[in-house]
Amino acid sequence: MDTVITAPGAGTALGPLLGGVLRAEARKLHTIRSTWWLLLAGFLCTVAVAALLGALLPAHLSLHQKTSADSVRVSLGGLHVSQITAGLLGVLAITSEYSTGLIRATLTAVPQRRLLLTAKALILATAVASTAIAGCFAAYLAFQAFLSAGDPMRTTLADPGVARAVTGAGLYLTVLALLGFGLGAALRSSAGAVAALFGLLFIPTLLTALLPQSWQDRIAGYLPMNAGDAIYTTRPEAHMLSPWTGLAVFSLYAALALAAGTVLISHRDV
Numbered sequence: 001m002d003t004v005i006t007a008p009g010a011g012t013a014l015g016p017l018l019g020g021v022l023r024a025e026a027r028k029l030h031t032i033r034s035t036w037w038l039l040l041a042g043f044l045c046t047v048a049v050a051a052l053l054g055a056l057l058p059a060h061l062s063l064h065q066k067t068s069a070d071s072v073r074v075s076l077g078g079l080h081v082s083q084i085t086a087g088l089l090g091v092l093a094i095t096s097e098y099s100t101g102l103i104r105a106t107l108t109a110v111p112q113r114r115l116l117l118t119a120k121a122l123i124l125a126t127a128v129a130s131t132a133i134a135g136c137f138a139a140y141l142a143f144q145a146f147l148s149a150g151d152p153m154r155t156t157l158a159d160p161g162v163a164r165a166v167t168g169a170g171l172y173l174t175v176l177a178l179l180g181f182g183l184g185a186a187l188r189s190s191a192g193a194v195a196a197l198f199g200l201l202f203i204p205t206l207l208t209a210l211l212p213q214s215w216q217d218r219i220a221g222y223l224p225m226n227a228g229d230a231i232y233t234t235r236p237e238a239h240m241l242s243p244w245t246g247l248a249v250f251s252l253y254a255a256l257a258l259a260a261g262t263v264l265i266s267h268r269d270v
Contacts, residue, residue: 021110021119029123034092039127042085042173043135049078050139054146058153070235071153072165075143076136079169079232086128086173087197090180093124094261095190103270113265121181121258128177133170136232140166161234161243168231168243172250175228179254185261200253201225221246224253 029035053074058066097103110116140157147154157163179200184193204223208216220226221241230236230246241249 017112018115018119021112021115022123024109025116025119025123029093029120029127032092032096034096035089035127038085038089038092039131042082042089043131043138045081045085046076046078046132046135046139047142049081050075050143051146053077054143058147058151063152066152069153070233071143071155072140072162072234073232074153075140076166076169076232078139079136079173082132082135083173083176083201084198086132086177087180087201088194089128090124090177091184091190091193091197093120093177093181094184095188095193098188098270099190107270114262117185117258117262117265121178124177124181125174129170129174132173133167136166136169136173155234159234164243165232165234168247171247172228172231175247175251175254179224179257182254182257182259182261186257186264222249224250227253 057074061069097106106116107113110119140162144154155162157166180193180197183196183200184190187193187196201224205220205225208220208223211219217239221230221239227241227246228250230241231243231250233240233243236242240246
């Protein structure tokens with residue numbers, strides 16, 4: 001059940017109103033069973049893949065491969081799976097209300113649609129960020145725990161770029177969830193938003209691989225997935241954006257999707 005938030009009168013402050021909507025949206029997100037399943041699945045996949053890689057991979061690598069590898073990025077290999085759960089959660093955080101018809105009750109309770117979308121995005125970002133960052137640190141530590149003493153792939157959180165990369169991986173998943181949320185708000189369809197989200201992530205990268213190398217070097221770093229990946233690397237490849245610039249570019253994609261969702265939800269009946 002939604003908490004009814006009455007429209008503010010002339011003397012109503014925005015802060016208390018936003019606080020009420022945030023509490024209502026937090027209760028709603030936390031009572032949806034899929035939220036917990038997706039957060040748990042993302043966390044476990046990230047950690048489990050890291051543990052498997054730490055236990056099995058080093059024995060199959062040469063000394064040269066170990067010294068040249070970005071071990072932090074390797075330990076976060078589970079992100080290839082957990083990014084799916086983060087994207088799905090972002091989409092379902094808004095489209096599930098359209099599929100059930102609950103959105104009508106929500107918009108009746110909170111007619112300030114931009115405020116409602118802002119509250120939903122904030123609650124989603126908080127839930128994903130807290131779980132994803134914790135999962136990425138657990139994955140990094142699990143991977144390191146399986147490496148033998150003196151292994152060239154061993155690092156510590158105090159090493160340059162390591163803490164930033166691990167934290168950045170969690171931020172990448174958070175922005176990815178917001179990108180899915182924005183597309184969901186714009187399209188109102190779970191299937192359509194999921195297809196658009198993963199099409200945006202994967203198809204440009206595949207198509208760019210067909211272009212001449214000089215063109216790839218110019219544009220590849222600005223593609224959504226490549227830009228987002230930069231934040232959790234400690235050894236950037238040629239023609240990649242710097243870590244924080246890459247995250248900023250990836251965040252811009254999410255901001256555009258959120259802007260589109262905000263405009264459309266403000267001009268539609270439902």
